[in-house]
Amino acid sequence: xxxxxxxxxxxxxxxxxxxxxxxxxxxxxxxxxxxxxxxxxxxxxxxxxxxxxxxxxxxxxxxxxxxxxxxxxxxxxxxxxxxxxxxxxxxxxxxxxxxxxxxxxxxxxxxxxxxxxxxxxxxxxxxxxxxxxxxxxxxxxxxxxxxxxxxxxxxxxxxxxxxxxxxxxxxxxxxxxxxxxxxxxxxxxxxxxxxxxxxxxxxxxxxxxxxxxxxxxxxxxxxxxxxxxxxxxxxxxxxxxxxxxxxxxxxxxxxxxxxxxxxxxxxxxxxxxxxxxxxxxxxxxxxxxxxxxxxxxxxxxxxxxxxxxxxxxxxxxxxxxxxxxxxxxxxxxx
Amino acid sequence: xxxxxxxxxxxxxxxxxxxxxxxxxxxxxxxxxxxxxxxxxxxxxxxxxxxxxxxxxxxxxxxxxxxxxxxxxxxxxxxxxxxxxxxxxxxxxxxxxxxxxxxxxxxxxxxxxxxxxxxxxxxxxxxxxxxxxxxxxxxxxxxxxxxxxxxxxxxxxxxxxxxxxxxxxxxxxxxxxxxxxxxxxxxxxxxxxxxxxxxxxxxxxxxxxxxxxxxxxxxxxxxxxxxxxxxxxxxxxxxxxxxxxxxxxxxxxxxxxxxxxxxxxxxxxxxxxxxxxxxxxxxxxxxxxxxxxxxxxxxxxxxxxxxxxxxxxxxxxxxxxxx
Numbered sequence: 001x002x003x004x005x006x007x008x009x010x011x012x013x014x015x016x017x018x019x020x021x022x023x024x025x026x027x028x029x030x031x032x033x034x035x036x037x038x039x040x041x042x043x044x045x046x047x048x049x050x051x052x053x054x055x056x057x058x059x060x061x062x063x064x065x066x067x068x069x070x071x072x073x074x075x076x077x078x079x080x081x082x083x084x085x086x087x088x089x090x091x092x093x094x095x096x097x098x099x100x101x102x103x104x105x106x107x108x109x110x111x112x113x114x115x116x117x118x119x120x121x122x123x124x125x126x127x128x129x130x131x132x133x134x135x136x137x138x139x140x141x142x143x144x145x146x147x148x149x150x151x152x153x154x155x156x157x158x159x160x161x162x163x164x165x166x167x168x169x170x171x172x173x174x175x176x177x178x179x180x181x182x183x184x185x186x187x188x189x190x191x192x193x194x195x196x197x198x199x200x201x202x203x204x205x206x207x208x209x210x211x212x213x214x215x216x217x218x219x220x221x222x223x224x225x226x227x228x229x230x231x232x233x234x235x236x237x238x239x240x241x242x243x244x245x246x247x248x249x250x251x252x253x254x255x256x257x258x259x260x261x262x263x264x265x266x267x268x269x270x271x272x273x274x275x276x277x278x279x280x281x282x283x284x285x286x287x288x289x290x291x292x293x294x295x296x297x298x299x300x301x302x303x304x305x306x307x308x309x310x311x312x313x314x315x316x317x318x319x320x321x322x323x324x325x326x327x328x329x330x331x332x333x334x
Numbered sequence: 335x336x337x338x339x340x341x342x343x344x345x346x347x348x349x350x351x352x353x354x355x356x357x358x359x360x361x362x363x364x365x366x367x368x369x370x371x372x373x374x375x376x377x378x379x380x381x382x383x384x385x386x387x388x389x390x391x392x393x394x395x396x397x398x399x400x401x402x403x404x405x406x407x408x409x410x411x412x413x414x415x416x417x418x419x420x421x422x423x424x425x426x427x428x429x430x431x432x433x434x435x436x437x438x439x440x441x442x443x444x445x446x447x448x449x450x451x452x453x454x455x456x457x458x459x460x461x462x463x464x465x466x467x468x469x470x471x472x473x474x475x476x477x478x479x480x481x482x483x484x485x486x487x488x489x490x491x492x493x494x495x496x497x498x499x500x501x502x503x504x505x506x507x508x509x510x511x512x513x514x515x516x517x518x519x520x521x522x523x524x525x526x527x528x529x530x531x532x533x534x535x536x537x538x539x540x541x542x543x544x545x546x547x548x549x550x551x552x553x554x555x556x557x558x559x560x561x562x563x564x565x566x567x568x569x570x571x572x573x574x575x576x577x578x579x580x581x582x583x584x585x586x587x588x589x590x591x592x593x594x595x596x597x598x599x600x601x602x603x604x605x606x607x608x609x610x611x612x613x614x615x616x617x618x619x620x621x622x623x624x625x626x627x628x629x630x631x632x633x634x635x636x637x638x639x640x641x642x643x644x645x646x647x648x649x650x651x652x653x654x655x656x657x
């Protein structure tokens with residue numbers, strides 16, 4: 001298992017290099033000149049040219065890319081074009097906000113989505129299921145920013161229960177997290193329900209019932225544990241989507257997170273910031289996917305057995321032989 | 335000794351689908367004596383599994399409807415006890431072995447857990463005691479107990495069926511419903527498993543309802559036989575009564591369709607035709623379309639049960655015709 005994790009982490013290196021290359025290429029073909037944007041409309045061409053030279057924008061593509069990678073290998077993410085401050089320290093400051101937002105939203109989606117999915121599946125063909133599915137469809141269909149605006153309108157403007165924006169206290173986190181979580185909760189609910197419907201028709205569920213297992217245990221131990229693996233995969237994928245969705249939530253609720261930072265950088269063509277943000281987000285995503293694979297293996301022994309290294313397998317059979325010999329000796333002793 | 339352990343009276347079950355109503359079980363009577371084995375024979379779709387599942391009340395709740403009937407087990411009507419009480423009976427007093435060992439085990443739990451789970455539910459055992467008892471059960475069905483912590487995918491089909499049997503027998507049930515326990519296995523393993531079941535039955539003094547379509551198995555392992563056809567029991571009696579004095583044309587056909595080694599025959603003799611559509615059963619005898627002896631009355635009215643000898647009951651006009 002450890003070997004597997006190590007292998008996967010090593011595989012991250014080419015992936016990340018690929019990502020930097022793609023981002024660099026995309027920035028190359030994106031119209032807009034950071035120097036012009038920085039200096040404003042009235043800047044003279046000479047000043048723009050001077051700034052371009054200073055920022056190293058006039059060098060050929062490969063030279064710029066090589067320089068970027070070189071700096072990256074030395075742990076230097078560069079300085080922001082706009083503020084001149086090092087990107088790394090800025091990101092360290094903003095990163096926790098995004099992480100908190102995404103983690104809380106994800107937590108909410110899982111905590112509400114999975115039980116709701118189980119509930120819907122075990123009440124199939126009844127109005128309860130229909131209602132849950134209708135609500136889920138609605139939440140999946142509406143974009144997160146619409147929820148954000150509607151929630152602000154109700155809870156912040158009309159009833160004045162929660163702050164309009166900002167995160168001065170815990171109250172400030174409620175609306176952004178809920179707005180982000182609603183759509184994902186619905187996706188998890190639908191996913192859980194369809195998997196559960198598949199699993200509760202399986203023979204081993206009937207076996208469990210014939211053993212006298214209570215319905216609750218059947219639902220949550222026997223059925224859900226089998227149904228949950230595809231849901232976890234979805235949750236992993238969602239994490240990436242949420243990092244993207246956080247951008248909108250952060251902008252609307254003015255949370256000084258990574259998403260907002262990236263958004264500003266995109267508008268001003270702040271290349272080092274854009275590159276670093278994408279890099280960090282994809283690194284995070286890759287780690288989450290790895291985590292998903294590990295959770296898979298923990299739940300499903302069939303997957304786990306693929307990861308066990310040869311040496312461990314040999315050790316296991318040795319153990320078995322020993323046991324057998326012990327057993328044989330024991331019975332002889334009698 | 336001849337005390338009835340289980341008695342089913344006039345059981346009727348329907349399945350409701352979107353398009354039609356399927357008459358799966360149509361007024362059957364059955365009884366099993368203590369310590370005896372009843373063979374329930376019949377072709378696919380005759381309602382055998384439905385009968386077994388209805389005894390445990392594990393039919394799919396939304397589609398299946400039990401219309402009428404009584405299932406008396408140790409004096410209690412299982413169809414009217416509460417769900418809670420039923421749970422105490424399931425796996426404890428009445429256990430079931432399922433047809434397909436490949437799918438009957440939960441793929442992501444250890445077999446040890448699956449055996450000890452039923453022990454923990456029905457007996458107040460600590461984890462350690464349950465583990466010990468489950469290991470004993472494994473040894474009993476011929477699986478070394480060190481495999482307790484292994485998963486179903488690490489076992490072969492025959493071994494899985496042994497695990498399923500171990501689950502069924504774990505709590506020492508009074509009645510074991512074995513739903514084609516050997517159908518999914520190849521012939522050599524079949525013999526092993528059946529032999530083991532017979533041995534265990536002796537040892538634990540369990541009554542068994544053995545659902546099968548293998549008459550050879552019935553002859554070897556059962557005390558009495560019930561032949562199911564289109565949701566009815568067309569003939570029942572002791573093994574001797576059925577095998578030596580076949581009365582119902584369907585049972586006759588079943589025997590005739592067996593390959594015989596003592597005669598040189600080139601072809602098997604199947605029963606012509608198919609079982610009637612359970613959604614549209616004929617008005618008269620359900621076997622009339624395929625029966626070589628069918629008369630006019632067979633198509634119009636249903637034949638009633640006729641008791642030829644004590645215990646040998648047949649649903650056919652032909653045997654009653656002598657009156």
